[in-house]
Amino acid sequence: MSTTEPQIPTILLDDGRAIPQLGFGTFQVPPEDTERVVSLALEAGYRHLDTAQMYGNEEGVGRAVAASGLDRADLWVTTKLNNQFHERDAGREATERSLEALGGRIDLYLVHWPLAMHEDVARVWEVMEEIRADLPVDSVGVSNFTDANLARLAEAGLSTPVVDQIESNPYFVNDELRESCAARGIAVEAWSPLAQGTVFGDPQLEALARQVDRSVSQVVLRWTVQRGDIVFPKSSDPTRMRENLEVFDFELTEEQMASISSLHNGTRSGPDPDSFDWRG
Template sequence: MTSVPTVTLNNGVEIPQLGFGVFQIEPENTRDAVLAALETGYRHIDTAEMYGNEKQVGEAVRDSGVPREEVFVTSKLNNGHHAYDDALAAFARTMDDLDMDYLDLFLVHWPLPGVGDFVETWKAMEEIYRSGRAKAVGVSNFQPSHLQRIFHEADVVPAVNQVEIHPYLAQDDLRAFDAEHGIATEAWSPIAQGKVLDDPVITAIAERLDRTPAQVTLRWHLQRGDIVFPKSVTRSRVEENFRLFDFELTGQDMAAITSLDRGERSGPDPDTFNWIP
């Protein structure tokens, strides 16, 4: 079976660099999709309370026959639970829904700077981390200004920052900031919801290498050091997205894809996004 490289987080925990995401997968389809991913060889699953499919992720991990300690599972704190006690209660519900004894990584899903104080939220995350029920804690969609407040007002440096990254939004400055502070960067929406797959630069590289545009884009992420977790409910696509380790992009390929950056978001702006479900 293909061996997926790992990234060592700032507390020594190792995370597979390629995972499987379940964003926008309906609960009734999640168990089968995750089972297909685990059978293909994925050992990193990324979910969230907001996705509404934590229970099915837990079922798939249990039913897969893969030992729990061999599967890296991430979930995220939903936006309505940022107060300290609410965050602790939400984590407990996540653990009940997953039916797991521990989580490998738990993230604050959005900073919501106009809603409450995400530093208070982060202090609850620190308590969760100290309890041992989450092996690592981190954030999602945090900007450098948000992270600076955590550095100054809390004790634990986030292990991970999960943000939107793709060829049209390369986020090189944010990635450099994360790296400078020992934070691993994860890329969500790695193919920009499919928008980059018709880009002539990417399709030309794909044709030359006899690969799909998605494989080329995901390989670009891996070679620049991003942790990435594409999602699909189609087994053939799940398997295709896993076949990334038997080819490489040249330096010229990498530069050409990076040059596509135009600061174009597919999702919300973290500085202004304050939605609560």
């Protein structure tokens, strides 16, 4: 495989493992298209892939990884436990299916949604701790956990997740939760960093992009990584995939960073964790 091998920094997680700060997101990549799209992403130089049982495309991700010829140790693959599998036996079976699809190893495994309106989040976290102990799952974390959910894990005397994958983009900066994660030693992964494409056409972002001679996408992704978050934009286009990788060779000034943060208006691109309870 010929790649450009762009240099992507790593973030050290609290369990001592180093995750590439920028990866490739696969939400809404159709299952039948996933092997092709993920193969293009690997060719472009991505070495960190973010999928989920909910996306229905883990098999395609696994096939692309196998076909790439890359050393598995040079790749980071994250997947997520789906909402209907929070109980012990169902959780273990779902994990085994993911492992099968993804070639026998998961680098980071997340509880996709807390479902805290129905469940004690401590229970699913105990299931995750057991899974990590018994199966080839290297790191475990959570997604969409609120400060109250994280506090509940601590109060129950359980381990601290290494990651909380939460929505964060210029329109929904999520800074209170990001600060709570930082105080707890939890790395933040920012989902829908481009607000699912709604950042494009924003006049303030377009002006800033012109100022620094970069694209809107690069400016927004630069803002995210400069804030210290881990990020994995999704694109099905190889040119845009490469464009999104080129965010480590320039910096935004404090003023430019603040002007992007000032776009926050509380608009979410996805569901609110306090009410989302889809179980498939």
